[in-house]
Amino acid sequence: MSDQQDRSEQAAAGILDAGCVSPIFAGELIVSHDGLSQYGWHSPSAGHSACGLAAINCTRLAFEQHNDGASGEDLIRWLSSRQGAEKIISICELWNNPSHLDVEDILQVPYFSNSINLVETYYELCGLASFRTLLLTIQRISTLSAVIITKPPEIVACMKIPTSFDDVFLVFDSHVRPNHPNGAGFIFNPSIDATANYLSRLFWVDEASPTAKDDSYGFQMDLIKQFCGYIVVPKPSLKEDIVLAQSLLDASMRILALTTELADSKATISLMRAELQRINHRFVEPPDATRDWVQSKKQRDRKISIAEEDYQELQANVLMVAPERQHDSRASSETQSSRRRSFAQVVSKGVTAKRQ
Numbered sequence: 350m351s352d353q354q355d356r357s358e359q360a361a362a363g364i365l366d367a368g369c370v371s372p373i374f375a376g377e378l379i380v381s382h383d384g385l386s387q388y389g390w391h392s393p394s395a396g397h398s399a400c401g402l403a404a405i406n407c408t409r410l411a412f413e414q415h416n417d418g419a420s421g422e423d424l425i426r427w428l429s430s431r432q433g434a435e436k437i438i439s440i441c442e443l444w445n446n447p448s449h450l451d452v453e454d455i456l457q458v459p460y461f462s463n464s465i466n467l468v469e470t471y472y473e474l475c476g477l478a479s480f481r482t483l484l485l486t487i488q489r490i491s492t493l494s495a496v497i498i499t500k501p502p503e504i505v506a507c508m509k510i511p512t513s514f515d516d517v518f519l520v521f522d523s524h525v526r527p528n529h530p531n532g533a534g535f536i537f538n539p540s541i542d543a544t545a546n547y548l549s550r551l552f553w554v555d556e557a558s559p560t561a562k563d564d565s566y567g568f569q570m571d572l573i574k575q576f577c578g579y580i581v582v583p584k585p586s587l588k589e590d591i592v593l594a595q596s597l598l599d600a601s602m603r604i605l606a607l608t609t610e611l612a613d614s615k616a617t618i619s620l621m622r623a624e625l626q627r628i629n630h631r632f633v634e635p636p637d638a639t640r641d642w643v644q645s646k647k648q649r650d651r652k653i654s655i656a657e658e659d660y661q662e663l664q665a666n667v668l669m670v671a672p673e674r675q676h677d678s679r680a681s682s683e684t685q686s687s688r689r690r691s692f693a694q695v696v697s698k699g700v701t702a703k704r705q
Contacts, residue, residue, distance in 0.1 A: 373425070373517055377547070378537040381529035382431045387441045388525075398449045399441040401499075403523035403533070404506035405455050405465070406440045408495045411508060412464050412583035415493045421512035424493070428519065428535055438523065438533060443598075448609045449502050452579050456497075458604045460597045464584050471578035475500065475552045480545040483578045484509075488516060488541060490582060500552045500576040507544065518544040522551070552576060 372378060387399045410433070414424050427433045444450075456467055471486065473479040487494045487509045495508040508519040520536040528534065538544040554574050 371514070373537045374514060374539045376539070377543060379529055380429045380535040380537070381532040382434045383531040385431070385434045385438050385532040386525050387438065387523035387533065398447055398502075399444040400523050401450045401452055401455055401497075401504040402440050402444055403438060404497055404504045404521060405452070405461055407437045407506050407521045407523075408497065408508065408581060409461055409464050410437055411495070411510075412493065415583055416464070416585070421493075421510045421517065424510055425512070425517060425519075425537070428521075434533065434535070437521075440598075441523070444605075446606065446609055448612070449504075450605055450609070452497050452499055452504065452577075454605060454608050456579070456581070460594075463597070465581050466584045467579055467581050469580040471496070471580060472575060473578075474574055475549065475554055475576050477545055477549040479576075480548040481541060483580075484518065484541045484545055487580055490580075492582065494580065494582050497579040497581065498548070498552075498576055499579070501573060503552075505551070507548070515539065520544065520547060520551075526551075 387403050388397060407428075411424060411428065414427055419427065453467075455461055456465060469486070471483055473483070483496060483498075484507070487496050487507075490509070493508070493510060495506055498505050498507055503524065505523075506519075506521040508521070510517045510519060518538045518541065520534070520538075522529070522534045522536065524534075525532065526534060529536075536547060538547060
């Protein structure tokens, strides 16, 4: 065990046992609980693509603690506890789909939209200066605030927690890493510079890697060097009973599943249309077309028609359970919408650059 790991474990124990958060101000502190990460506890397929859900659930629960009157010190103690980590990570068990979810799709479902308000979206190239600028933005917000950071295909949450001493910055990472190999990491830092440095190391892109030098990755490689930060703040508290909260969770997960199916269906239709266009360019129907040739073309057309019907049905289902979604895309500018689509494409494909 390294000196840093030893100090982190002793400091974490001090936070929980003595209730004192002052060890955080001595330097970076990593809290991690064995066996608690986004990867399924009971199902081997659960949670592998759930980092977005985990990051936003961590933010939701922190905001709810804040709205219930918890101080910054209380919140740090709760986030450092195994009980808190279990509650944050538990949502990953509900996502068995291999597709990564888009942050805005998650933020729009009732389970999260009731307590989280998206105030700004920040796009920039990965780097120390960019992360520092982002953290300065959330520091200027007077209350508890957070930013959900996406660098395809990974998502983490970063929180600014005001305390009676000074602001504390938390990076919550639901993945296992070399510095927290047995569970999700709660990385506390006492300053913007230390937190920005951690994020720049976490999301470092090796410009000398074969992937970075491969021209065939062109556009995707440009995107992989970028990150997106969704700056969020708490909404006023809504008192919900346990039954209602569970109903909201069930409905929200259904919406997200339908949204993923909708995206997959739309992609399938696009691929089928492109393939049909390619075939039609190569094979123009001859005057004496055989019956088999005509039948084959009808079958291709029918497949596209069925896929489009499925797509329309899925779209109707999504709008039926979440009608407000049909207006969301119209509220954004065309440029920003295009950038979001590009980011979502890279997230879904899981294209990654080699890391050190």
